[in-house]
Amino acid sequence: MRRGIAAGVVLAGLALAGCGGADVRDGLVVKGTPPARPYTGPLHLPSEKSSGEGEPEPGEGSGAAGKALECDGAIFSGGGSDRWSKGDGGSTPEEGLNAYFDIYVPEEPDYGYRVERREGDRVLFSFDVKGRTKVAVVVAKDQPHRPGWGPETSASCDPSEWPASYARSKGYEIWTDREGHRVPTTKVISSPGAEHCDWQSAHFIDLGSGPNSRMYVRDPEGLFDTELNGTYDADARMPADARDTGYHYRDWSLWLAADRSTAYVRTSDGVEAWPAAARPIGCD
Numbered sequence: 001m002r003r004g005i006a007a008g009v010v011l012a013g014l015a016l017a018g019c020g021g022a023d024v025r026d027g028l029v030v031k032g033t034p035p036a037r038p039y040t041g042p043l044h045l046p047s048e049k050s051s052g053e054g055e056p057e058p059g060e061g062s063g064a065a066g067k068a069l070e071c072d073g074a075i076f077s078g079g080g081s082d083r084w085s086k087g088d089g090g091s092t093p094e095e096g097l098n099a100y101f102d103i104y105v106p107e108e109p110d111y112g113y114r115v116e117r118r119e120g121d122r123v124l125f126s127f128d129v130k131g132r133t134k135v136a137v138v139v140a141k142d143q144p145h146r147p148g149w150g151p152e153t154s155a156s157c158d159p160s161e162w163p164a165s166y167a168r169s170k171g172y173e174i175w176t177d178r179e180g181h182r183v184p185t186t187k188v189i190s191s192p193g194a195e196h197c198d199w200q201s202a203h204f205i206d207l208g209s210g211p212n213s214r215m216y217v218r219d220p221e222g223l224f225d226t227e228l229n230g231t232y233d234a235d236a237r238m239p240a241d242a243r244d245t246g247y248h249y250r251d252w253s254l255w256l257a258a259d260r261s262t263a264y265v266r267t268s269d270g271v272e273a274w275p276a277a278a279r280p281i282g283c284d
Contacts, residue, residue: 243255
């Protein structure tokens, strides 16, 4: 990960320049001034995977794409590519980047990438925010079981480091800390209930990640009564020993019970008690 690199491209101020013809999304690739010190390492790196068992680490196997990121925190996601058929690859690097979005349908922004580096039959595309790389994709030409141009490795910083409007459009409710800094989604994230599961009345807050994470649920219609360690209260009293996390989202501030069994959300209208879920709740 590179730090302290001078700002180069501000995406909002660039004129979009479509590349690769009709087979490339409008605005996917832009032209602009590269940063003062772009990524200079090799674009092809051996896969770096842990030898342990269990779930892979975020960004594991992301190769040069992971090295090219300039995250404020840890890598959020990334990895290498699977094989594809002849019709999936592109005839230009830009079409190869477009294939990344067609094949994997990732959540990352699908606009505003620029060429950061070329090396033989590989090209590094980067999506920058205030001159710092937050998403990187390395495309390669005619690799084994991957004909034509297409993605080789990719990596992304946390959605809290993406443009705020784009993260919001993908359903990420990004919280801020006491100083107003955006908090990584691996620490706190909230989201409304999924419409296709008819959960629109519910809301979820996830604190932390991994085995020690907690989910709290706003459930005014009792959709999850048997799955919660308590009952939602729309007009609760804040306990004297509740702890202020310092996290804020719009007019919400997040407090926790001393035993973490309940989240207290202070709003402009009062205090709500959101009970913890007995186990993670998901909508297929």
